[in-house]
Amino acid sequence: MRAKVHIYPKPGVLDPQAKAVGNALAGLGFDGIGELRQGKLFELELEASDAASARARVEDMCERLLANTVIENYRVEIEE
Amino acid sequence: MMKNTPGPEITLEMIAEHGLTDGEYERVVNALGRAPNLTELGIFSVMWSEHCSYKSTRIWLKTLPTEAPWVIQGPGENAGIVDIGDGQAAVFKMESHNHPSFIEPREGAATGVGGIMRDVFTMGARPVANLNALRFGAPDHARTRHLVSGVVSGIGGYGNCVGVPTVGGETEFHAGYNGNILVNAMTVGIAPADRIFYSAAAGIGNPVIYVGSKTGRDGIHGATMASAEFDDESEEKRPTVQIGDPFTEKLLIEACLELMATDAIVAIQDMGAAGLTCSSVEMADKGGVGIELDLDAVPQRESAMTAYEIMLSESQERMLMVLRPGAEDMARAVFEKWELDFAVIGRLTDDGRLTVRQGDVEVATIPVRPLVDDAPIYDRPWQPTPAPAALADEGPAVAPMTALSTLMACPDLASRRWIWEQYDHMVMADTVERPGGDAAVVRVHGTAKALAMSTDCTPRYCRAAPEMGGAQAVVETWRNLVAVGARPLAITDCLNFGNPERPEIMGQLVGCIKGMAQACEALDYPVVSGNVSLYNETNGQAIPPTPAIGGLGLIADLDKRANIALKRDGDLVALVGEGIGHLGQTLYRRELFGAEDGPVPALDPAWERRVGEAVLRLIETGRLDTCHDISDGGLLVAATEMALAGGRGLALEAPEEGDIAGWAFGEDQARYLIAAPPAVMDGLLADLQAADIPACRIGQVSGDALTLEGHGHISLGELRAAHEATLPRLMGAA
């Protein structure tokens, strides 16, 4: 089974890298950009009997290591 | 064993793609006694590339002085070594990573730093300091900002993580580097003098060990890329750039040093340019043995790698070792503790051949001696650089204080704080003199002595008069070491030039080396290691000749040293040495008049030595703690740098007669500014007079402005603002 984990800063946490990217895009002439957030994407393969147990395991991984829930949110996608 | 010559037949096109000439290919066939297969062709091409074989420069490099009583190891090993007393040795080298840094500045610079550190710890030394000599294109060139930002973050990102302080170096800008930047990285390490490790393999049957990171398809043909000219399509060569992993490098340092404390290692060599090929061949050649490699045992990061790829990969953070028999298990335990790959990939043989197997196929078998010794050596035709014309019209007079403001803010003299604040220059807690002075000073851990180091080169002198320029680069490092109170010991060099197949470029190279040799000789200051980077050209436009020199000196007692900061109000400031107000090829001409013209300043290395040794005696006797050599920008710039560093004003007396611009901004050589309390200064001047060294009082420390009698003053605040603002502005950070 394959899982994708998206990690991104929580709203309200300063994201200076995203701000810099936004400024650079504006500098290249890309107008009208609203909010821009920069995150991380993990793709992993894991053995699991069903999607629900896979999701539970991946969420546990997020809570314990992949995300720092003080500053980051995560979203898990399971692909069967 | 199945005998096989796998792969396609070698075509003329393949030979050309590998950068071999017809004549060179013929030598390959002669060395083998048959046509090579593709893997063998690849091996020959990297071994015979300019980068590995020094084919264009070898005959000239041999003319450089390399010996002194304190030299433990001169050129030819991974790094040079000098004795620093108390059973300790300093191990150091500088190396270029120019081409990769232009293509991918962050990773190119990072892997340059990683590579040079490996050269140093391979010899058993713990790296204690990094320096970098950087040259970028014009500040307003479209790519400059991107390149500076990438290179600086690459150097910092790597060195900071490994935990070796980046303590000094130089950064300059000139349109001559628009298409070819220079990234020259230097590392200094310290080893016990009786526990130095070399690369000569010995002991038939001894295991050959691979440690560090896994091998991937990185940097294949990096060594040949480093020896080829650029064209506009070069940016598409990106996939060959290696990626650095400083975390693994840190583990590799600790693991290697841990193993080096035992007697397990017979020989060790890092896998740098041309990776497994160059390291295995050099180890075998130096030891006069053969070597057999089983590629299936090489730790691999990617699947289905060919023998060609494995042999030529430039994946980073890898080392090759020969262990004494029976030491494998103990060594493996050390590397496993540090979570690094460890694999026995071959053994030494008595047949004098490099034999490479993959599966049950022999994919390459080459006699080692000819692979090294039959490398072509060229005595390339060269043409001396014509002497520069006399200085033309000097242009309209500029008020000296106006010119000073301009110079203090110009990109080549402005504060480098924006750069060095991105480098951890204090980790290891032995940095005594931080960046911004004449030379970095790093304490030898646990002692009261220190190493001083500086990198220098003045390419505008080298271009106008290569011989003087080569000598001046050596002399300026020497002078910078003296100015902090260090006894200069030896240099490493990084010779960056254009295409040596052009006689005028070869002329620059020959001239610079001749000048370097004269200066090294006169100063008793030999070359102990170095590197050559040629073909720094884009669309036929060569870089200014840039023989970057890295000098190393020893401060015996940290209580007796000097730096550039003015320290006490009321101190007298004196000029040591004398000048004629030479304006040719100065920054003053370039920055104020846009002119890079005229002859270079006169340089006499023997006189430099007399003046410098007299200054050094004043520092070593503990009477002088404030000293700055006069170089780029001349006297008034040097004085201003001292005032800014100390946060104290300075009132200078202007000369009664003569050209004020020449006095203020001339770049006459062999000069220093010194400062001391009046009572002390009398004695210092008397000593200098007794040694027949001209010296005279020119000012006094007071107030909070730089004042030039009869020409006005500028507040330190204003000078500092101008001096500090330039780089942040260029980098878009302010």
Add this chain to the structure above:
Amino acid sequence: MKAAVIVFPGSNCDRDVRVALEAVDGVAVDMVWHGEGDFEAADLIVLPGGFSYGDYLRSGAMAAHSPVMKEVVARAGKGVPVLGICNGFQVLTEAGLLPGALLANAGLNFVCRDVHVRVENSQTLFASGLEQGAVLRIPVAHHDGQYFADDETLAELADNEQIAFRYAAGETPGPANPNGSVQDIAGIYNATKTVLGLMPHPERAADPRHGGSDGQAIFAGLAQALG
């Protein structure tokens, strides 16, 4: 006093902090490899600066899950003092021993220079050698030093006097706050003031040769307080 300095793969200020500790009379230091689940009793545990596990994923994240950290957390729970410097501070927040998190510097670049920090709470073990309100000059060297906590946590930190140091104005060039930390926070305590994390490196200002020795007062004070 006996101190245990924990060494993670990628720690690089472990030796520096050891030297600074040993420079204080009567201090002995054990270096403890991260793979060790248990280690000898110590009066003080130090998590040094560096780039543990390359700071890959997030600074300090993987070290926080290193075998030795279970033991460090357990001992901290029993009141053994723990000092985390720079990467050590990052590890402490990732391990949950200190609240909040350390984000990339607001300027996005690594920053290495002297800063000034004001002592916000001198009534702790760690501040035994420091005076309330004193301003120390100590170097920083980090890429991820921007302290962040939500408003609720910040209020708790203030109410409970858990703020150890704040960046303060001084004569060094550049902004007083080098990384954009919220409320200029440079270091914080846990609720019981037995765990301290700070971004500046006191071990780099521990010897006159460093160009300043303000940081030594922290080590000397600790040694005195812990015997």
